[in-house]
Amino acid sequence: MKIAEDLSRVEETEKGDDLPNIVINETYCKGCGICIDFCPTDVLEMRGNLVAVKNLEACTKCQLCDLRCPDFAIQVF
Ligand code: SF4
Numbered sequence: 001m002k003i004a005e006d007l008s009r010v011e012e013t014e015k016g017d018d019l020p021n022i023v024i025n026e027t028y029c030k031g032c033g034i035c036i037d038f039c040p041t042d043v044l045e046m047r048g049n050l051v052a053v054k055n056l057e058a059c060t061k062c063q064l065c066d067l068r069c070p071d072f073a074i075q076v077f
């Protein structure tokens, strides 16, 4: 049951053939903004207290956001 609840709170970007996938776990994200600060192409933004994707096309899959998040709340692949 707990796993199902967590999965229901994962925001996943729309999948395209050649677009990156950015998965944000809203249960783990504390809205610190570190991922936004490290993103070199301004892909992410704050929406309320959580991070969100605003420009998926600009993502280079550098994974800096993924690597720098202290809460393992964002994954890019
Ligand atoms: S660095 Fe992690 S916890 Fe902080 S806003 Fe980004 S996804 Fe959320």
Ligand code: SF4
Pocket (backbone or CB within 6 Å): 022, 038, 039, 040, 041, 042, 043, 044, 058, 059, 060, 061, 062, 063, 064, 065, 066, 076
């Ligand atoms: S993978 Fe790189 S370009 Fe894409 S959102 Fe994360 S920091 Fe930005």
